[in-house]
Amino acid sequence: MSSNLSNSVLKWYKKHGRNNLPWKVKDPYKIWISEIMLQQTQVNTVIPYYLKFIKKYPNLKSLVSADLDDLMLIWSGLGYYRRIKNIHLSSKIIAREHNYNFPHKYDDILSLPGIGRTTASAISTFSGFSNKAILDGNVKRILIRFYEIEEENKTILEKKLWDKSVSITPLKCTSDFIQGMMDIGSVICKRTNPECCRCPLKSMGCSYNPTHKREKKIKKKINNIKMNLIVLINQSNQIYLEKIKAGKLWQGLYSSPTFTLNSHTNEWMLRNNISDLKPIYRSNIMHRVTHKKIMFNTFFYFLKNDKKVSLSSKNWYNLADINVGVPKYQDKALVIYRSEYEKNNV
Ligand code: SF4
Known part of the structure; x- marks a missing residue:
């Protein structure tokens, strides 16, 4: 059975595999x-x-x-x-x-x-250094469906799937086989609506019926978080960014200051002599990271050149060419700023 399966996968891969990907090198x-x-x-x-x-x-x-x-x-x-x-x-x-x-x-x-x-x-x-089996999400899904593997205990399931993957992985053409399995999982045996009619494993006896059988979905608990994001732009068209500290989400990237508490936001504004400024725009930016949903209550401030602030002069980055990595929410804030700026300066 396993050699028939590997032959079918290899045959399919030769004809339909994603061979043109740029990392298909040795x-x-x-x-x-x-x-x-x-x-x-x-x-x-x-x-x-x-x-x-x-x-x-x-x-x-x-x-x-x-x-x-x-x-x-x-x-x-x-x-x-x-x-x-x-x-x-x-x-x-x-x-x-x-x-x-x-x-x-x-x-x-x-x-x-x-x-x-x-x-x-x-x-x-x-x-080309070895002939090892793999078990990524795509391969797991195929094995569970093809071999009708059911197991509540995650550790036991993982072991069963590894054992199965090792047992069906051929020692010859291993690279093409595992790539074929990944491709089938990604383009045919998809999480929802698998296209069994064009799957090479259908004729191998895969009896999975997407209309009759429902795989258990593990619902992840979403953690809702609210934060303040303070976007400061100065008259020289620069934005104030701070490096995100170790131990925090997005550590090592650069961001406008963020705060989880309003009292901390106010203290920071006061300490840096910007508490007298009124925001020029406000916006809510929603950002999702795995099981966290973060709402950034975003305030945009404009600093004139004569405004004396206590912020470090090293933390200002040219808006037209920000040469440090920023998280996606920061990009979203920049898009909002640019569109508001354009609207108000036509
Ligand atoms: S026949 Fe359908 S369920 Fe079975 S491996 Fe192929 S796509 Fe997946």
């Missing part, structure tokens, strides 16, 4: 960058980021000497910023422990920050 460095970007992000979103990243940092040497702020800037908008920090950290480890050569041994790859079993298997197998 360079483990490029595969590593793409695999980290693809963690929790769709292929189409990743492509432009990947191309830009590889153009600027074509190899490990160029990456090792990069400043984390510059890496955060290039990653800006892709989200899950821990990934780029782990890439930065890993590059130093590879330089120090592997003399700037991406490791070939599976265990060495697995030991790098931000790399779990599936990512290590994908990098190692796509680079």
